Amino acid sequence: MIKKSPLAPNSFPKLPIIDGVRFATAATGVKYRDRTDVMLASIAAGSTVAGVFTRSATRAACVLDCQSKIGGDTSRGAAILVNSGNANAFTGVAGQESVSRICAAVAEGLGLPVSAVFTSSTGVIGEVLPDHKITKCIGSLTRSMHSNAIEDAANAIMTTDTFTKGSTASVEVSGKTVKISGIAKGSGMIAPDMATMLVYIFTDAKIIQSELQTLLTDLTDSSFNCITVDSDTSTSDAVICAATGTSGVDVTRNESFKKALGHVMLDLAHQVVKDGEGATKFVAVEVTGAASDGDARKIAMSIANSPLVKTAVAGEDPNWGRIVMAVGKSGATANRDRLSIWFGPHLVAEKGWVSKSYNEKTGATYMKQNNLIIRVDLGLGNATTTVWTCDLTHQYIEINADYRS
Amino acid sequence: MIKKSPLAPNSFPKLPIIDGVRFATAATGVKYRDRTDVMLASIAAGSTVAGVFTRSATRAACVLDCQSKIGGDTSRGAAILVNSGNANAFTGVAGQESVSRICAAVAEGLGLPVSAVFTSSTGVIGEVLPDHKITKCIGSLTRSMHSNAIEDAANAIMTTDTFTKGSTASVEVSGKTVKISGIAKGSGMIAPDMATMLVYIFTDAKIIQSELQTLLTDLTDSSFNCITVDSDTSTSDAVICAATGTSGVDVTRNESFKKALGHVMLDLAHQVVKDGEGATKFVAVEVTGAASDGDARKIAMSIANSPLVKTAVAGEDPNWGRIVMAVGKSGATANRDRLSIWFGPHLVAEKGWVSKSYNEKTGATYMKQNNLIIRVDLGLGNATTTVWTCDLTHQYIEINADYRS
Numbered sequence: 001m002i003k004k005s006p007l008a009p010n011s012f013p014k015l016p017i018i019d020g021v022r023f024a025t026a027a028t029g030v031k032y033r034d035r036t037d038v039m040l041a042s043i044a045a046g047s048t049v050a051g052v053f054t055r056s057a058t059r060a061a062c063v064l065d066c067q068s069k070i071g072g073d074t075s076r077g078a079a080i081l082v083n084s085g086n087a088n089a090f091t092g093v094a095g096q097e098s099v100s101r102i103c104a105a106v107a108e109g110l111g112l113p114v115s116a117v118f119t120s121s122t123g124v125i126g127e128v129l130p131d132h133k134i135t136k137c138i139g140s141l142t143r144s145m146h147s148n149a150i151e152d153a154a155n156a157i158m159t160t161d162t163f164t165k166g167s168t169a170s171v172e173v174s175g176k177t178v179k180i181s182g183i184a185k186g187s188g189m190i191a192p193d194m195a196t197m198l199v200y201i202f203t204d205a206k207i208i209q210s211e212l213q214t215l216l217t218d219l220t221d222s223s224f225n226c227i228t229v230d231s232d233t234s235t236s237d238a239v240i241c242a243a244t245g246t247s248g249v250d251v252t253r254n255e256s257f258k259k260a261l262g263h264v265m266l267d268l269a270h271q272v273v274k275d276g277e278g279a280t281k282f283v284a285v286e287v288t289g290a291a292s293d294g295d296a297r298k299i300a301m302s303i304a305n306s307p308l309v310k311t312a313v314a315g316e317d318p319n320w321g322r323i324v325m326a327v328g329k330s331g332a333t334a335n336r337d338r339l340s341i342w343f344g345p346h347l348v349a350e351k352g353w354v355s356k357s358y359n360e361k362t363g364a365t366y367m368k369q370n371n372l373i374i375r376v377d378l379g380l381g382n383a384t385t386t387v388w389t390c391d392l393t394h395q396y397i398e399i400n401a402d403y404r405s
Numbered sequence: 406m407i408k409k410s411p412l413a414p415n416s417f418p419k420l421p422i423i424d425g426v427r428f429a430t431a432a433t434g435v436k437y438r439d440r441t442d443v444m445l446a447s448i449a450a451g452s453t454v455a456g457v458f459t460r461s462a463t464r465a466a467c468v469l470d471c472q473s474k475i476g477g478d479t480s481r482g483a484a485i486l487v488n489s490g491n492a493n494a495f496t497g498v499a500g501q502e503s504v505s506r507i508c509a510a511v512a513e514g515l516g517l518p519v520s521a522v523f524t525s526s527t528g529v530i531g532e533v534l535p536d537h538k539i540t541k542c543i544g545s546l547t548r549s550m551h552s553n554a555i556e557d558a559a560n561a562i563m564t565t566d567t568f569t570k571g572s573t574a575s576v577e578v579s580g581k582t583v584k585i586s587g588i589a590k591g592s593g594m595i596a597p598d599m600a601t602m603l604v605y606i607f608t609d610a611k612i613i614q615s616e617l618q619t620l621l622t623d624l625t626d627s628s629f630n631c632i633t634v635d636s637d638t639s640t641s642d643a644v645i646c647a648a649t650g651t652s653g654v655d656v657t658r659n660e661s662f663k664k665a666l667g668h669v670m671l672d673l674a675h676q677v678v679k680d681g682e683g684a685t686k687f688v689a690v691e692v693t694g695a696a697s698d699g700d701a702r703k704i705a706m707s708i709a710n711s712p713l714v715k716t717a718v719a720g721e722d723p724n725w726g727r728i729v730m731a732v733g734k735s736g737a738t739a740n741r742d743r744l745s746i747w748f749g750p751h752l753v754a755e756k757g758w759v760s761k762s763y764n765e766k767t768g769a770t771y772m773k774q775n776n777l778i779i780r781v782d783l784g785l786g787n788a789t790t791t792v793w794t795c796d797l798t799h800q801y802i803e804i805n806a807d808y809r810s
Contacts, residue, residue, distance in 0.1 A: 058733030058741045090729045090741065092758030125726025126759055307712070307797075308805055315806030321530025324495040328463030336463045336495065353497030354531055392712075393806075397799050400713055401720030 007274035007282050007370060007390075008163040015150050015168045015181040018202040020044030020244030022145035025156040026137040030130060031085030031123060036156035038134055040141045041200065042110050043078040047244045049118070050213040052220045054237035060089035061096045062119045065103070066238060069115050071209060078116040079106050080200060080240060081134075082157045084185070088121040088129040098131040105135040109142040120198050120238045122185065123159050150202075154183035157198055160399060161185050161275050167267035169260035176249045178205045178257060182264045186272035197272050199224065199239040201264060206245035211252050215261065216241050223265040226387045227273045228304050239265075273388045278395030281313050283388065286375040290383040295332035299376065300387040302330035310392035313372065318363025320348045327376060338379030344372065412679035412687050412775060412795075413568040420555050420573045420586040423607040425449030425649030427550035430561040431542040435535060436490030436528060441561035443539055445546045446605065447515050448483040452649045454523070455618035457625045459642035465494035466501045467524045470508070471643060474520050476614060483521040484511050485605060485645060486539075487562045489590070493526040493534040503536040510540040514547040525603050525643045527590065528564055555607075559588035562603055565804055566590050566680050572672035574665040581654045583610045583662060587669045591677035602677050604629065604644040606669060611650035616657050620666065621646050628670040631792045632678045633709050644670075678793045683800030686718050688793065691780040695788040700737035704781065705792040707735035715797035718777065723768025725753045732781060743784030749777065 021043055025036040043049065051070040053063050081102060088095050103117040110117075121129060154164045165184040170177050186197025207215075220239055241261075243251075251257035274282050285304045290296035303309055306326040312319035320341050327334050337352035343366045347355045366372070426448055430441040448454065456475040458468050486507060493500045508522040515522075526534060559569045570589040575582050591602025612620075625644055646666075648656075656662035679687050690709045695701035708714055711731040717724035725746050732739050742757035748771045752760045771777070 054733075056730070056733035057735070057737070057739040058729045058744070087726075090726060090754065090757060092742070092756060094758065125729055126754070127726075307801070311802055311805035314802065317806070321492075321495060321532075324463045324530055325461070328459075328461035330462070332462070334462040337497070339463070349495065349531070351497060352495060353499065392802065394799055394802050396712070397716055397719065397797065397802060400716035401722070401798075 004162045005275045006280050009271070012151055012154070012164050013166050013168055015166050016170065016179045017147045018179055018181050018204050018244060019246035020047060020204065021202045021242065022147050023149035023153040024141040024144045024146065025149065025152045026141055028083070028133040028137050030083055030133055036152065037085050038081065038083045038137065038141070039153035039156040040106065040145070041080040041153060042145055043074070043080070043242045044244050044246065045075060045077040047074055047078060047242050048207060048209040048212050049074050049078050049240065049242045050209060050216040051118070051238060051240045052216055058090060060087055060121060061091065061099045062088055062121050063238060065099045066118045069118060071213065072115050074116045076116065077110070077112055078118065078242065079110050079112055080118045081106050082120045082122070082198060083134055084157050084159050085123040086121060086127055086129045087123045087125045089125045091126065091128050094128050098129040101131050102134055105138040109138045118240060122157065122198055150181055150183060157183070157185040159185065160277060163275055165268055165271040165275065167264045167271070169263045171256045171260040173249045173251055173254055173256060176247060178203060178247050178249050178251060180260055180264050182268050184268040184272055186275070197224070197237060199268055201241040201261070203241070203243050203261070204245070204247035205243045205251040205257060206247065206249055207243050207251050212241060212243055215258060219258070219262045219265050223262065223269040227269045228301065228387065228389050270388060273390050276390035277399045278393040279390035280393055281370060281372055281391040283313055283372045283374060283390060284386055285389060286373060286384070286386045287378070288375065288384045289377040289379050289381060291333045291378065291381040293383045293385065296383040296385040298330045298332040299327055299334070299378070300385050302326045303374065303376065304387050304389035307392055310389065313367070314391035314393045316364065316367040318343055318348070318360065318367050323374060323376065324349070333380060334378055335380065340377040340379065342375040343367065409567045410680045411685050414676070417556055417559070417569050418571050418573055420571050421575065421584045422552045423584055423586050423609050423649060424651035425452060425609065426607045426647065427552050428554040428558040429546040429549045429551065430554065430557045431546055433488070433538040433542050435488055435538055441557065442490050443486065443488045443542065443546070444558035444561040445511065445550070446485040446558060447550055448479070448485070448647045449649050449651065450480060450482040452479055452483060452647050453612060453614040453617050454479050454483050454645065454647045455614060455621040456523070457621055457644045463495060465492055465526060466496065466504045467493055467526050468643060470504045471523045471525070474523060476618065477520050479521050481521065482515070482517055483523065483647065484515050484517055485523045486511050487525045487527070487603060488539055489562050489564050490528040491526060491532055491534045492528050492530045494530045496531065496533050499533050503534040506536050507539055510543040514543040523645060527562065527603055555586055555588060562588070562590040564590065565682060568680055570673055570676040570680070572669045572676070574668045576661045576665040578654045578656055578659055578661060581652060583608060583652050583654050583656060585665055585669050587673055589673040589677055591680070602629070602642060604673055606646040606666070608646070608648050608666070609650070609652035610648045610656040610662060611652065611654055612648050612656050617646060617648055620663060624663070624667045624670050628667065628674040632674045633706065633792065633794050675793060678795050681795035682804045683798040684795030685798055686775055686777055686796040688718055688777045688779060688795060689791055690794060691778060691789070691791045692783070693780065693789045694782040694784050694786060696738045696783065696786040698788045698790065701788040701790040703735045703737040704732055704739070704783070705790050707731045708779065708781065709792050709794035712797055715794065718772070719796035719798045721769065721772040723748055723753070723765065723772050725768070728779060728781065729754070738785060739783055740785065745782040745784065747780040748772065
């Protein structure tokens with residue numbers, strides 16, 4: 001049994017009801033016993049839906065299906081169905097047929113066009129999805145929809161997750177309140193581009209689809225695309241945002257709304273890293289002074305993905321030499337003699353050498369914290385970035401060396 | 406105590422003496438107790454020396470020094486000094502000064518110009534090298550040089566290695582025998598570009614420096630640049646080849662010699678992977694049918710570096726879904742529905758789905774072997790490549806989560 005991540009928040013946050021969105025869950029037995037494994041969300045007529053998906057060349061059938069539908073007409077409403085336990089990825093024509101049958105059943109159950117039904121599947125790759133187990137539950141799902149069941153929905157979509165992930169924000173626009181509630185799953189196969197996981201965000205804001213899509217794509221770059229657990233990219237990643245418009249508040253190009261949505265997305269992204277398989281440390285990698293944005297990202301991701309850096313963090317070893325190594329291997333422009341490195345507030349190295357003010361004991365004490373900041377200044381330019389990662393521990397090996405049996 | 410790799414060869418090979426090359430070792434106490442940690446090789450007048458080095462932007466001082474000297478005059482002979490326990494990397498001006506002092510001491514001891522003395526350092530990064538411990542031993546080293554001490558030399562340069570690495574080949578050219586003897590160290594920070602480790606190869610062949618350099622660079626691409634243990638690139642990698650010419654046989658553009666040298670380099674590269682930190686499986690990743698050489702390499706390295714693939718191998722789990730994932734994330738052109746995957750002789754997946762002839766038991770039995778072949782055919786073109794990797798185990802975490810203490 002996998003223990004709950006030591007980085008988990010104390011409790012699931014209180015997520016406000018979003019008018020126009022209802023949820024139901026079921027235990028269909030796709031793979032797991034004694035737990036829910038399907039969630040259905042119905043989204044009211046007049047809503048807009050945006051989505052961002054994995055760039056994997058071996059995307060799952062449900063991802064390809066979503067991508068073909070996003071941007072279409074959802075004026076009669078929409079639905080999202082997610083199953084856990086089976087990713088329905090690399091299952092050939094059978095995979096596409098499963099998606100079609102599930103979408104048809106949901107469309108019929110909720111009185112929607114098939115083109116407004118989005119699905120995700122998460123779990124093992126390469127096994128045929130027993131979709132009949134899902135479709136036969138659609139009737140009972142549609143009869144049990146509730147507006148206050150978002151936490152149940154978040155539970156049903158978990159795989160190797162050790163805690164349920166949710167986040168919320170609200171924002172005042174023209175004297176009225178706009179609410180955002182989001183849920184996520186994700187623990188392994190969390191990788192830079194695009195960061196894994198399934199994420200569903202609901203808001204009662206009013207915004208046309210093309211504007212919502214732009215917003216979601218932009219904000220994904222600075223949230224889900226800035227996290228990594230193991231550098232592995234899922235076949236099934238999806239971030240879907242539905243705006244019901246039920247608040248009556250138009251948030252088009254509203255900076256406060258953008259900030260609030262960005263907050264929810266970054267919070268969910270951080271929760272995914274904090275539930276990274278085997279994680280015991282949450283690490284922000286900050287790069288400053290890089291010659292270009294691309295270089296800043298290359299260096300940050302090189303550090304965040306380095307097994308030697310991640311095992312040093314696991315061992316609470318202030319091994320800054322491995323950070324130098326990761327900068328050096330990144331392929332970005334770096335000058336050894338201009339490089340500075342900090343562990344939190346502690347200047348560790350500068351001008352190509354250990355700092356005079358640094359002593360190993362300070363570093364070792366700092367590394368005992370659960371939340372760490374590793375900062376590298378290249379001394380070359382003005383580009384900066386921050387990415388988030390976790391440590392690499394025995395438990396990662398335990399979880400992944402025998403995941404399927 | 407780290408156990409010997411289960412993939413280690415039964416014994417160190419019998420390496421023939423190369424006329425014109427002599428070795429000595431010493432226990433200088435740079436870091437380790439009760440073992441040798443410095444090797445000195447002297448190379449006869451008239452030899453040529455070629456070298457290939459890490460492309461890291463944070464290269465160690467000794468690497469920069471070697472790079473400035475390779476291609477220079479070695480007509481009066483040359484020397485290679487290597488210490489283990491301290492990499493003398495990221496040690497600022499002090500690092501350069503250490504290299505200068507060591508080179509000066511070796512040059513004086515052997516009556517060589519400083520420009521013909523090459524050094525390497527391997528071990529922890531960021532600590533000042535106590536070079537006085539090395540320089541004070543130069544006198545006794547130069548007095549104890551032997552032509553039959555190459556195995557001692559190979560022992561002295563080890564760090565986290567669990568076995569001593571050597572390889573040999575000989576080739577008949579114009580009725581005469583040309584001999585090649587090589588040694589290597591390497592276990593962690595073994596990465597694609599350029600694959601880690603320290604490698605020293607000696608031959609009695611006669612060949613001008615520029616031809617030897619071209620040969621070494623070419624053959625490195627298909628040997629040391631095709632292996633990965635943990636995707637981390639060392640600051641200190643070096644492959645140095647010295648040709649003494651003592652056989653009197655000119656091997657310029659001789660294909661048999663190239664083949665023999667390539668054999669030694671690939672054998673040493675494989676030994677490094679077999680001693681990969683924590684390795685219990687040796688895995689050849691073969692990619693065929695790729696659209697381009699670059700794509701073939703991207704896909705092969707994406708599979709070989711994937712923590713999820715490597716942990717599945719560790720768990721003897723024929724989890725081909727993770728191979729699909731690694732193909733998908735590589736950034737190379739791939740078409741899910743043309744992809745085929747084999748575990749050794751067993752066709753696992755074809756045309757975007759599990760093969761009809763495959764059953765899980767066959768795969769699970771195959772994965773129990775120590776030597777595995779994972780083959781992926783893209784079905785797109787004619788480009789092929791093979792790279793070598795190992796599994797990711799608990800012992801990798803053990804070795805690296807507390808390497809310095």
